[in-house]
Ligand SMILES: Nc1ncnc2c1ncn2[C@@H]1O[C@H](COP(=O)(O)OP(=O)(O)OP(=O)(O)O)[C@@H](O)[C@H]1O
């Protein structure tokens with residue numbers, strides 16, 4: 438693995454080229470770098486990766502472990518433009534460096550759970566792509582991935598999100614000018630969502646979250662332009678256990694500043710080494726405001 442400084446400068450220059458290009462989506466790196474078989478299914482984890490957390494690790498690895506196949510590929514996708522949040526530290530090159538380290542965390546985690554993997558052979562462990570997009574909305578991200586010559590076509594995408602993101606995908610305010618849910622039909626005609634429940638004060642308890650898909654299947658969102666069949670394309674997954682503390686990137690950024698001992702349970706090993714050594718969230722880093 439390259440040094441942290443080398444990783445960061447490699448991504449800084451790739452980002453510059455991407456920003457100056459007319460491309461909407463680009464794969465910047467692949468872990469491992471050697472030739473991988475063409476994917477048969479693409480799991481997409483879109484995130485701000487600021488930083489990648491153990492919640493992201495669980496979301497990605499539980500999807501891949503459900504059916505560990507050579508044709509499964511994971512795509513870690515960083516949107517350089519967010520639908521709602523303004524950009525804040527860490528800089529994108531630091532996040533991309535952390536995504537690559539996170540890819541190693543995911544592969545180690547999968548290897549530890551697959552009895553057929555020996556220390557010397559990771560060949561059955563899925564390949565992980567690290568990519569950027571200029572598109573903030575899922576319908577456009579999915580279309581940009583479809584249009585990319587990096588992948589065979591057609592290729593089913595399974596977007597890995599949390600419940601809070603599902604709610605926002607189904608908010609008509611994001612789909613001007615009509616502001617209906619009809620544009621989502623392009624996403625659900627070919628692709629799926631695998632949604633991890635995120636019970637808490639902000640998004641309702643577990644039962645309320647589980648009822649979202651039932652309500653869609655009953656036709657409660659028909660008047661907004663939704664289709665009942667979409668419910669079959671949304672798989673809900675158990676999140677953290679009720680007694681486990683909630684994990685989020687916000688919490689990890691706070692811990693980096695004031696409770697570094699918490700980083701151990703908040704972020705996975707390779708990412709943690711970067712955060713401790715490079716201090717991207719230190720109060721002294723330029724413009725840091727968590
Ligand atoms: N603890 C969690 N449980 C379920 N889903 C999660 C969890 N953490 C993140 N996700 C999901 O992972 C995706 C990417 O997450 P994101 O980068 O927004 O992390 P975050 O922890 O919510 O960030 P921040 O705290 O900076 O707002 C989103 O779809 C989000 O819903």
Ligand SMILES: NC(=O)c1ccc[n+]([C@@H]2O[C@H](COP(=O)(O)O)[C@@H](O)[C@H]2O)c1
Nearest residue numbers: 485516519520573574575576605606611
């Ligand atoms: N309707 C949509 O497709 C929609 C709405 C809100 C957020 N998003 C995206 O979801 C991802 C996660 O968002 P947050 O980092 O704000 O939790 C981001 O890439 C964001 O741009 C998409």
